[in-house]
Amino acid sequence: MVHYQRYQLRKCGGVGEEDEEAQTLVLEFGSSGYYKRTKPKILPLLFVFSLVSCSLLLVPHLFSCFSTISLLCTFEVENDRVAVDREADAPICDSISNGSICCDRSGFRSDICFMRGDIRTKSASSSIFVYTSDTDDDFISYSLAKEGEGAEEKEEELQHEKIKPYTRKWETGVMDTIGELDLVVKKDKYGRRHHCDVQHSVPAIFLSTGGYTGNVYHEFNDGLIPLYITSQHLNKKVVFVMLEYHNWYMTKYGDILSRLSDYPPIDFSGDKRTHCFPEAIVGLRIHDELTVDSSQMQGSKSILDFHNLLDQAYWPRIRGLIQDEEREAQLRLKERVSLFPSSLSPEAGEQKQEEKEKKPKLVVISRNGSRAIMNEDAMVKLAEKIGFQVEVLRPDRTTELAKIYRALNSSDAMIGVHGAAMTHFLFMRPCSVFIQVIPLGTDWAAETYYGEPAMKLGLKYVGYKILPRESSLYGQYDRDDPVLRDPKSVNAKGWQFTKKVYLDGQNVELDLRRFGKRLFRAYDYISKKNQRAVQ
Template sequence: MVQYLRNHRRKKCEQKYLTEDEEYCHTFLIFCVCKRKRPRLLSFFFFSLLSCSFIFLSPHLFYSNTGLSLLHSRELSSSISKVSRLATGMIVCDRSSFRSDICIMKGDVRTHSASSSIFVYESTHRTSFINYVASILKEKEEEETVEELQHEKIKPYTRKWEKSTMDTITELNLIAKKDSLMSMQHECDVQHEVPAVFFSTSGYTGNFFHEFNDGILPLYITSQHLSSKIVFVILDFHDWWLKKYGNILSQLSDYAVIDFDEDTRTHCFPEAIVGLRIHHELSINSSLMEGNKSIVDFRNLLDQAYLPRIHSLIREEEERKAREKFLESMYHTWKIPFKVGMKVHKTVHQLKMPTLAIMSRNGSRSIMNENFLVKMAVKIGFQVEVLRPKRTTELAKIYRVLNSSDVMIGVHGAAMTHFLFMRPGSVFIQIIPIGTAWAAEEYYGAPAKKLGLKYIGYEILTTESSLYDKYELDDPVLADPTRVTEQGWQITKKIYLQGQTVRLDLIRFRKQLVEAYDYIIDRI
């Protein structure tokens, strides 16, 4: 993948967005009332009532009282942190990151999905009295135009250096307008009392690595400091994505998710974050997080997300085993044929054995002698479970297995993202095919160490790769993989990711398994 750092020239904001001067408002309102040719006494009474109302209501009309600020996160740059000291109706964007842009909107934020736009006005509250005044002045206001103070464009996804990927992301218009009674024409259908986070689930969604790396983890980084008092507004929405990750989202937000494209109602918020912040591959920089949150804290959130469902699965299994036990007792008592579940009984000794989970693959980068690997692991002393997850496999079921496993083995690929489901202190063995050493360490090895796993990287020999049968030993594909991978992502993908399988040298690989076994036994 070609990566580039886009230079950004920030515009200096020279204009302060202030609320209407009271004297101007009074003069303007008197003019409009007189235009209606009301009796002087009635006009005087109306003027007095209006003046008093402004005195008592002005703190609510012209200042935000939202208790949740998006600006508490230490991750935000100094330019964004200035928003808290400015008037409402502002948009401040940080485009300095190589990976993503992020904008903050503060004030009366309103969605308009038909035009892929989000508007922000200065005021955040309007009373019924002001609505009454607005109806009086509507005829006059319709003759005037509302000044557009600021217009930003953003694609809320975390791979901004990849043009082909970003072309699949909906672009949002962020527009700040001068507060005006004409904004009442853009009325709120749903008023929210908490901020919003806008992001896209397009791009590489569908790839397990990217779903976590580009979406779930950045969402945690961006929103966790708001303590679930946040509404997620999703562009390029997928029902299956929400079903798959709903357990995690429910830990980050107390509110229902909004489908920006399909929900055409005007949703109003006191503040909004547009875009997500990302640190590095499958990791969190705790120095940039409120409360020094780390990847271990994210792992704890996964526990909270999946444990209720896991407990439910356990209860279901216990009920099933109770039925099987009853049938077995009936067999011994009445000689009734019994077949269900007889082969799944385990001895007490087996339950205490270190557990090993193998993430199995089909097709490219699969382990061709996987069955012999399983037999060898059992002889060493492991209780082995082979996982073959599908796209439709419930994540709670995978999490349950890996969360209770001592060791996980797998060949480099998106499925290695499952190391996030392992407990700190467990062992992660990554089998590294030819030509994937850098990616294996960058995307999975280094992040696994940050989570507190014991990481073992097993780089296969040329004789353990199916490429050995396709190329001569002096061919760059085998002799100098770096030279080949430098030709670009498509070449790398075709040859090393899609074009090879693995046949482990079991004698050589046995050393890694024994090392993992001894490590786990020493910790028991």
């Protein structure tokens, strides 16, 4: 693991002729990756200008921290060297020097590397290079070039790091499917570097949209929220470079990405051009399941700020949907009035709509296949009898997220059975009610992945753990079978058992008398909350 890099300049004067190494200015690059150091050659002209070259070498380092956009850089000058200003308790890679790489591999969930300087991509070899030079002095560069004339040009490799920019590094199976990037620091002796096809003035963030992408939980938990955590301090002045780029992903999440960056994302594998950046972050930070830890964020940003970003992303589209619906409603009303003039007055229609809007809105996320609520229709009727206005959503992969966001963001409560679709609690307003139906054998996952994060968002969370008799497994196993009596022992056998028995092989038939008590309490809570809001 590379904690940080440090350039150290050895003193240039006061050495004897017999000490050839000390006579030459040496740039020493330290890291826990690896580095190469070749024996310096004797350059007569370099002796004459050694003091001048030392001064010139220091100048770019002293002023490199004052670039327009700097991700990490904080330096201080200590006597005759440039050193990283690092407190004992400062986080890893809180500052790095120009022309270097720093990788933080301390996280359980992800690795992340930082690069600064002359950064250039080479997608054909899955490489990102950062170049550094011996000196910026034109005369010395000319002398080096003259000495190397006729010799094979060589870029000296100083550091080499490898990283898979995905946030589930503990899962070997899925990480084996993620493309690996080579991050390389090279010393360019003769000024021949890869040509820049596209020169960017803002930093880049390299990330993978492979792995479990395609599952809405993982798309938010492993991708979008970590991307927000990693990029929000850049105020949209950043370019996202994606490995395993998908057009459908851009269609689905383009509205969110446009709120995080002012620039179009780059398909790293598909775009063969050399892109050049002043700085880069490779990999993403991740805090916990579907949340943002404000104590680790600049400006104490939290999951509520991410929710606000979703608001900004989806409401322009939602307003368009509302306008379209209003126009269609007006046309239908005019047609009906023209056909049946006395059947319905506009005032009667408006009164009916107002009565509907006064009722608390409950959204039911319906499932097909496994973990479906078998008596869903009866449950909906019970909720309506209690006083809810009920909307049943049946989202699939093609459902426009703005439509789901609109339904949930305008709701007072949501009901759903544990599964990836519960990720949509992120679309709800704080203080809304989230009732998660928890099938047998899914207690830990339901609470960890959705229950606890929902409470961090400020939702009123209710976990409804079904009884064995409410599970379809009740008719398939003996009453004393561990599947019904001791699900933990079944889960202990491994993920495949959990998936086969409890996730893929189970449906739910709610005890409506028992479940109805939760609905009554939710209705009472919402009614009192709404009353306080109008007082």
